[in-house]
Amino acid sequence: MANWRLVGAIAAAVLVIGGTATACGPDNSTGSGADSTPSTSTSTSTTTGTPTASTAAGAPAEKKTVPSFVGKGLQSAQDEAQAAGFYNLASHDALGRDRFQAFDRNWKVCSQNLAAGKTVPVDTRLDFGAVKLEEDCPAKDQNGPTAAGAAMPDFKGKSVKAARAALDSSTSITVKDATGDDRLVLVESNWQVCTQSPKADTELSGQPVEFTAVKYGEHCP
Numbered sequence: 001m002a003n004w005r006l007v008g009a010i011a012a013a014v015l016v017i018g019g020t021a022t023a024c025g026p027d028n029s030t031g032s033g034a035d036s037t038p039s040t041s042t043s044t045s046t047t048t049g050t051p052t053a054s055t056a057a058g059a060p061a062e063k064k065t066v067p068s069f070v071g072k073g074l075q076s077a078q079d080e081a082q083a084a085g086f087y088n089l090a091s092h093d094a095l096g097r098d099r100f101q102a103f104d105r106n107w108k109v110c111s112q113n114l115a116a117g118k119t120v121p122v123d124t125r126l127d128f129g130a131v132k133l134e135e136d137c138p139a140k141d142q143n144g145p146t147a148a149g150a151a152m153p154d155f156k157g158k159s160v161k162a163a164r165a166a167l168d169s170s171t172s173i174t175v176k177d178a179t180g181d182d183r184l185v186l187v188e189s190n191w192q193v194c195t196q197s198p199k200a201d202t203e204l205s206g207q208p209v210e211f212t213a214v215k216y217g218e219h220c221p
Contacts, residue, residue: 068116094129096142110137154200178212194220
């Protein structure tokens with residue numbers, strides 16, 4: 001009987017030790033045992049106080065003196081303008097043909113809307129009037145036709161593209177080769193209007209418009 005008491009005492013001691021070890025062991029509910037690393041939360045604070053003078057809304061923009069860009073290649077002019085701090089840049093066809101300056105290196109600057117030497121805020125729009133390298137600059141920028149209102153404008157000599165843009169987008173327009181060679185008018189900015197129907201000053205009421213045209217450099221018949 002003494003031996004059985006001893007065995008019972010030993011067994012009880014083992015149970016107590018095992019329970020204590022389990023209660024004090026690592027918590028595996030969110031990890032993977034000994035290799036788990038406790039997670040650490042990081043908070044980021046955002047300042048919402050009053051903006052400083054340099055970032056306050058409505059603060060006046062920095063001012064700089066406008067350089068002279070006339071005679072430069074359009075790409076070079078744009079690069080120099082940005083280097084001088086001007087980033088609000090635009091360009092337009094100085095011949096009024098409404099052509100895009102798709103490849104800036106193929107164009108040169110004829111005019112600029114901000115006079116050289118003038119001091120302006122750097123966010124002021126700087127617009128270059130340009131022509132292709134092989135073309136001569138006009139004495140003055142040629143404007144495209146104004147948007148048509150109630151009456152038909154006079155489009156003679158204007159590019160077909162500019163004439164189309166001046167008319168309401170719903171207008172039905174037909175363009176034919178004025179030479180009679182039945183050439184397709186594919187790049188409309190390269191063609192100039194010779195005749196138009198209806199005639200200039202005719203009331204516009206949704207009627208179709210017809211143009212005849214020749215390429216620039218050609219003469220209207």
